[in-house]
Amino acid sequence: MPLSVAAREAFLAEPHIASLAVETGDGRAPLIVPVWYDYVPGGEIRFLTDGGSRKAKLIAKATRFSMLVQRVSPTYRYVSVEGPVVRSGPTTLEDLTRISCRYLPPDAVEGYVQGSDLHVLMTFRMRPEHWLSADLGALG
Numbered sequence: 001m002p003l004s005v006a007a008r009e010a011f012l013a014e015p016h017i018a019s020l021a022v023e024t025g026d027g028r029a030p031l032i033v034p035v036w037y038d039y040v041p042g043g044e045i046r047f048l049t050d051g052g053s054r055k056a057k058l059i060a061k062a063t064r065f066s067m068l069v070q071r072v073s074p075t076y077r078y079v080s081v082e083g084p085v086v087r088s089g090p091t092t093l094e095d096l097t098r099i100s101c102r103y104l105p106p107d108a109v110e111g112y113v114q115g116s117d118l119h120v121l122m123t124f125r126m127r128p129e130h131w132l133s134a135d136l137g138a139l140g
Contacts, residue, residue, distance in 0.1 A: 003079065003133040009041035011133070012079045015102040016069035020047065022058045030066075031058055037067065038099050044125040045081065048091045048099060051122035059085060059124055067126075075137020083129035091121035 003011065018037050021030045033055055037047040045067060049056050059065050063085050070078040096116055100109045 001135055003077070003135055006041070007135075008079045008131060008133040009039075011071075011077060012039050012045075012069060012081065012128075013041055014069075016071070017103075018047070018067040018069050020055070020065055020067050022055065022065040023062045024058060025061060031055060035067075036099050036103050038095075038102060044086060044127050045083075046095065046099070046123055046125050048095055048121050048123045050120050051090075052120065056122055056124075060088065065124075065126060075135060077135040077137070078133065080132040081126075081128040081130065083126045085124055086127045087125040088122060091118055091123045093118065095123045096121065 002008075015036075017034050019032055020035045020037075021032045023030050031054065035047045035049065037045055039045045064083060065085070066080060066082040068078060068080045070076070093113070096118065097109065097113050100112050104112055
């Protein structure tokens with residue numbers, strides 16, 4: 001059963017590991033990689049990556065990407081979004097800290113942030129345009 005707008009946005013706002021997919025443009029299947037991300041309902045999806053990575057170069061060329069987040073227990077639920085890159089640029093300390101806080105224990109965030117090289121990181125922002133979602137536990 002598809003999720004309501006509020007339920008799908010709330011689910012996407014939870015700290016799941018996302019599978020990000022972007023077209024390669026070379027006749028191969030899309031590149032699909034796991035990423036940490038940040039999302040506030042009604043806003044843009046943000047994630048960061050090494051600016052020199054294959055992923056970053058493909059996203060810059062394609063100007064759009066898809067993300068899938070899922071939960072397998074106690075019921076299978078997923079949200080998939082696709083949309084254009086609306087902004088990209090160097091990662092700020094605020095971006096890195098915000099995303100790290102979603103995924104790391106509080107006592108690990110400072111060390112992780114201090115050990116990261118902000119000079120190589122780039123933050124991408126995507127505006128969700130197309131959504132797919134389901135909660136298969138809601139069947140019958």
